[in-house]
Amino acid sequence: MDEFRETELKKRISESTIRRLSLYHRALEIVEENGSETVSSKELAKIEKLTPAQVRKDLSFFGSFGTRGLGYPVKDLKAKIARILGIDRVWNIALVGVGNIGSALVSYKEFARQGFKIVKLFDNDQRKIGSNHKGIVVSDIKNIVSELSGSEIEMVVVCVPGSVAQFVVNDIVKAGLRAILNFAPVNLKVPDDVFVRNENMAMELEYLSYALVNNHSKNRVK
Amino acid sequence: MDEFRETELKKRISESTIRRLSLYHRALEIVEENGSETVSSKELAKIEKLTPAQVRKDLSFFGSFGTRGLGYPVKDLKAKIARILGIDRVWNIALVGVGNIGSALVSYKEFARQGFKIVKLFDNDQRKIGSNHKGIVVSDIKNIVSELSGSEIEMVVVCVPGSVAQFVVNDIVKAGLRAILNFAPVNLKVPDDVFVRNENMAMELEYLSYALVNNHSKNRVK
DNA sequence: CCTATTTTGTGAAGGCTTTCACATAGATAA
DNA sequence: TTATCTATGTGAAAGCCTTCACAAAATAGG
Incomplete structure (x- = not known):
């Protein structure tokens, strides 16, 4: 369940990556409101003025959340990022x-x-x-x-x-x-x-x- | 007069350097209140939890403001940073x-x-x-x-x-x-x-x- | 004047982050 | 089923930023 916890992966995640996770989370809210089921790294990047490679690299530190040829499942990715950031609670x-x-x-x-x-x-x-x-x-x-x-x-x-x-x-x-x-x-x-x-x-x-x-x-x- | 203007130096100053200039300016206010005439990169670094090398490198992009063996003139450096940041005006x-x-x-x-x-x-x-x-x-x-x-x-x-x-x-x-x-x-x-x-x-x-x-x-x- | 001490200014090294580029894998369509 | 297309995941390269380490310059104290 905690497969993407940094302490367990023993990987160093940079501060900038974490800050961008906040941006992705925010972008996913917009995409979700638009009713899309999936979203590509390209679309996420566009919303927050980043590069698609940056988006994919950041997410890859925590796991493989996407589907090749299709993109990322919006609802699911949003929940996973919320979990990583610890904002799936009050x-x-x-x-x-x-x-x-x-x-x-x-x-x-x-x-x-x-x-x-x-x-x-x-x-x-x-x-x-x-x-x-x-x-x-x-x-x-x-x-x-x-x-x-x-x-x-x-x-x-x-x-x-x-x-x-x-x-x-x-x-x-x-x-x-x-x-x-x-x-x-x-x-x-x-x-x-x-x-x-x-x-x-x-x-x-x-x-x-x-x-x-x-x-x-x-x-x-x- | 404008010897440290980036556009004239044609040097690329990083965003982090500029943000730290704000910190140095703030630190110099503290040092000035303490009545010191000069301050070393070590002291400035301590106040803002940075390294002395970082302080010297940042300042060196804009000129040679210090005196070897002595440090930087507080009042003068503060004025120079204010000028670089453009906060020497309203x-x-x-x-x-x-x-x-x-x-x-x-x-x-x-x-x-x-x-x-x-x-x-x-x-x-x-x-x-x-x-x-x-x-x-x-x-x-x-x-x-x-x-x-x-x-x-x-x-x-x-x-x-x-x-x-x-x-x-x-x-x-x-x-x-x-x-x-x-x-x-x-x-x-x-x-x-x-x-x-x-x-x-x-x-x-x-x-x-x-x-x-x-x-x-x-x-x-x- | 000479020596010891201090601290700057800065190339070079090291480390970290982003971007590139492509193999891979799944989707889609016929 | 096969071909085509799309978009991920990721090593490697490139780029950027920080730290190192030391020569140089100035001070301080005899």
Whole structure:
């Protein structure tokens, strides 16, 4: 059943491959809505602006899901990718820092749609503690270690200012959690077995700035 | 003056190098606050969890900014990176889709701090059009082409649902803009000379999900 | 001034990722 | 059943990015 689990295959799957699996999953939703039973690597590639060879290579790391001459079975492949990514279940998530971004994420439908359920909120602001966001009462961040330890929560979204993010993360680690989505613009120090993904929105604008200033156009004259 | 402009050097600078320049810039802010006059590649690397060789190699693409035996001049290097990235100026930005995420970004201090100024808002919802967000009145998206054409706005942040994102982007392109930060979970089709960066927050959670499920720990026993 | 020390800048090596190209296998049609 | 067509799966090649390792340059301390 777990024939494509990386730990069992003892193969190193690259980060880019995993990120593209998310894209394939998303593309398969589109194809599924169109009513197709099967889809080719060419079609998947087109939707996400990749190459067919890339699609096939990525999928081949996890098994042979397609049929030669026909393509991949849409429903089945989608389920298999969901299983690989671990999104064939609900993940309970805590969010720390109910500011602008934080409270926007509480209502962010794309999280819910993918099975990411924000079930607990923390803040250090007395005016926010006890207040209600989409049915969730904001807890005092002072109690974060005890409230997360042994709870059903396995991921934390950090939306606090950069100056306090490391302290918050220390507590999250202390509580035994191992997955953090960080919106603070700092590099968090965590033990090797804790996973951190950084969401740095200003950095993306900086990239656009660079591209414009350097006229870094893909089809510019040489 | 422009000795490090990519177009003049005719060198291809990788995307990862540019993203790391943002990190170096951020690290230099920290070092500057600490009052240091100079900083070594080793110190910069430590702050952003990179290698000293990586830092030196990245910077070397743009020139020789350091002094052997001493390191890099903090203030000066920071200014030079800002220049390379094009963030030594203010960028005027329009934001389309004043929903949860959109309105959070209007107040997002990290954008403002880096010189990214949201100066115009668009939405298609009659209840939102005319309303005021942080001093900006929401415009009708119907007028987006005429209002952006020839304006001082050079970047657009797209926070509309995936189902309408492509239509919005078509209008942005029609208005002659070439830089888009896209929060919609779709792959946008744009001409080759238009730059799109995708911010896919659910994808980051999916990566965390994968990491947890596959016990993909950095220091696991082989 | 000389020596020891520090740290840059950079070719070259190594490693990783993507693309190529084709054998293979199943689908389709007559 | 046989021929033709289509699209996968995958070694090998190519390309790209990171790390290594060291000469060179500047400092610091006698």
